[in-house]
Structures are given as structure tokens and as C-alpha cells.
Amino acid sequence: MSGTLKSELWKAFHNKMFLLALAAGLLMSAANILQNSATVAEMTESTLRHLQQDPERFSGEFVGLLFMLWLLIYFSLGALAFDFYWPILAALPYGWSYLKDRRSGVYDQIVTRMGKKAYFRAKYAAVFLSGGAVVGGTALFDLLVNALICPVATPSIMDLPPVANGSCLSALYFHAPWLFCLAFCGLAFLWGGVTGTLCLAVGTLPRFQVFVILFPYLLYYVWNMLYDQLRVRFEHLPLLSPLLLIQAAPDYFNPGWAVFSVMVLVALLGSVIGYWQVTRREFC
């Protein structure tokens, strides 16, 4: 088992698609950082002007822009692209590998030596970790680079922060914002992981790898459209769409229980159907 796991992990982190996904994520982050640097420069200039005009009224505190302009919070073009395409980033690194193994016959070689269950466990772990690494890694990279250019201060309610009171981990946001951001990086990692494993659930049904990669994105998109329709009927419905739940400050109310229960549901979908696909379903 450990040999296969090592081999799967090596393949997951040493292939072109993983690098491609990482590059796409970093590109989105770079777009966000570029736009943020312009915003920060503009705000710093305006703050200094106020300081010169009326030094007595200036409290000496800067607005903690980092915790407002971060990738999972802000609405820059890069952040919007990340919020919209992150399921593709999660599936791109290694989600397609099961279909490839089946088509090339590698699957048969492995399962005759170590069994289907062990193969599934190794594949699941590799897909989970590679997807999580790209999505969580992009969020962490953006946080750290933004910290180099954005003023850091604990958010105050007077700054009209984007995180609503009562939403997931909001208590942390107002007391330990770094911890809040790191916790959401962890959540992004988990979302990336469970989303990547959804590719196993689609198994060998599509003919082309591209549709395996796009499957989680399409599923989340339709889920989101259905959720929108439900929201019209039930106004106080919390956010239940995985496509938006990765955001730290979505437009709708996202209590912690909603975030975790939807994540568990997605993980169950990926693991149960994926297990059935890998171990029970015959390749046709």
C-alpha cells in the first residue's frame, strides 16, 4: 500500500497538469495582487493627504486592507476568477488520472498486484492532496504576498468589513484575523481536496479527460443555479452552494455548520460513488 501511495503521490505532484493548475492559480493571485497594489497606493496617498491637511484628527491607524483585499474576500478580477474557476483548479492536477489509468491499462497492472481497495485509497489520497495543494496553496500564496504590500491591522467594525457577524469563523476575523485567514486557507485546502475527488465519482463515463476535469465545476455550477432558485422561495436560506462556500466573505450568510455539512456531503459523494466506480464498475 505505502509503495503505491508513494508512487501515486509522486505522479500527482510531478506532472505537467499539476504545474499548469498551479500556474493558473498563481496567475489569478497575481492579477489580484496587481490590482491591490494600485488600490493600496491610492489609499496611502489619500491617507497622507488627510494627515497633512488635518493632523489632529488623524488617529494614526491605517485600515487593515490585507484582510479586506485578500483573494478569498475581495472582488478584484483575479479574486473573481479564482472564486469562479477554483473547482477546475482542484480537478486539474490529478483528477483525470483514473480515466487515464483505465484507458492505458495501468489500472489492471496495479490492481492485480495490490487489489482494488488499496488502489482506490492511494488514488483518493493523491487526488485529494494535489487538488487541495493547488487551491489552498494559491490562497496562502496570495495572503503572504499581499501582506508585503497591504497595511495590516485588526479589522474594526467601523471599517465596514466584508465579513458579516455570525458567518463562518467571523469571531476570529475581528480578534485574530491572521488565524481567520489561515483557517480559510485550510478550508480552501479541504475544499480543493474533496472537489478533486469528485472526478473519481464520474469514473470512466466521459470519453475525454477534459470532461472529467470539468465535471466538478459543472456540478457546482448547476448546484449553484438550483440554490439560487431555492433562495427566491426561502429568503433566509443560508449559503449551501459549494461554489461560493470557499469564499471567506460571500454575499450570502455562510454559517459554519453550512460550510462543514456541505463539505461532508461533497466528500461523501466523491468517496462513495468514487469507490463504487473504481472497485465495482467495469470499464466499458
Add this chain to the structure above:
Amino acid sequence: MNFLKLFSHDLRCGLRRKRYLLMLPIFALACASFLRVVKGMPGITWMDWVFHLFAGMEPPVIGSGEAIVLPLGFLAVMGGALLVNLDFLIADLTASGQQVLIRCGSRRGWFLSKCLWNLVSCGVYFAGVLLVAAVFCLATGGEAALTNTPAAQYWEFPFTQVRPLSAGQCLLIGIALPYLTMAALSAAQMTLCLFCKPVLAFLSCSGALLVSLYFDAGWIPGSGAILIRTSLFGGSVEPGTAIFVDLALLLGSAIAGTIRFRKQNILSAEE
């Protein structure tokens, strides 16, 4: 094998796919979000339903910190066309598709046939969108008219100078422009599939839609389909500019694809 036979083969194989039907529920979901507007408003026309699908969104105020809610229905309808046409070219470069390519005798003819097929496929897809809009219109007691109801657009886009348009203007921004934009992006995606992985081609073209929603500029491919931003509604997108951009993209994709495909190694095509 002459060009007409090749083209009719493409039509036969490419249009008899279940995915056109699978997209109908998605169009229905996109239309469903307009039901709350229709409820309290008499005299809604078929064109209002079409306008709802292709309206897009008002230009966001960049840097204001306000949440940007993307028009998911618009993106689903436009992005769906990209998805439906994504694999036709790569499928025909593998398995039995290669036999057809070898027998047709001309790589240029083969690729141009795919370009024409793309136009027809987008037409069929677009007809599906219009059909679902018509079904919703008739089911809710609307009129099958080619003019718009400004109140319906005002309800959705309060910051836009909505006004009644003539049938010709409605056909231009509600039918012609979205169709051209869809076909142009789809052709660009097909050509990009020759240069990079299909998933990257899809990301690039649907990314163009996202960029066109974010920035208010008529020259970005994709902005032609956002009818609420056209100059007829006081926006910045001139229909003439959008048509020019779309035609240039269509032509550019066909030329670039033909040149590229002449030197394409078809044996290395991966499924």
C-alpha cells in the same frame, strides 16, 4: 471526398448529440430566475425573456469593495455553447475521425468544414435557447412579440437607461449579437484546442466572458453578448464595434487554425 460530403458528414455526426437536449434544463433554470419579474408585470414579451438571458450585468464599480454578483444564467447560456462544442474537433482527430481526415484529402478543407460546423452548431444551440424562452413566455401568458418592455429591464437593471426598442434593434442586440459572439468564442476555442489542452482553451474563452463582464469595454470578445451595456441602452458597447470584433475573431480563428492545422501532427493527438 469533396467538401460538401465532408461538411454533411460533420453535420450528421456533430449535430446528432444528446448534449443539445441536456442543455435545455440549464436554459430553463436560467429562465426561471425571471419568473419573479413576470409575476407582477403584464405584457411581458418573448424578447424580454431573451433579453433576460443575454442581458449580462451592469458594469461593476471597480475598487468600491461592493460584492459583484455574476449573472450565472448569462454565463451558463454563453459558456454552455463552449462546452457543447468543446470536443468535436479533438474527437475527430482520434479513432475513426482520422480515417475521415486521411480520405478527405485536404487539411484546409477539413478544418474549414469544422469552422462551418461550429457556426451551425451554435445556431442549433441558440435555437434551443430561443425555444426555451418561447416556452416560458407562452406558459406565463406572455406575448410572442419582437419588442421589449422597458419596465421589465428596469426591474433588473435600475441604473441603466432602458427604453423601448424597435423590432430591428431588438433583433440586433437580442439575437444577432449574442449569436455572433457565441460563434466567435466557440471558433476561438476550437482553434485554441490545436495549440493547447482543451481545458485551457475552455478556460481562456470562458475567461474572456468573465473579463468582459468585469471591464466595460466593447473591444473585449464577449462583451457583444452583454446587451444591457450596448449603446442602445446608453452603455459603452457599440453594436458595430462588437460585430467587428466578433467577425475578426471568427476570421482570425479560421485563418490561424488553418495555418496551424497544416503542420499539426495528427498521430500525437490524445484522447
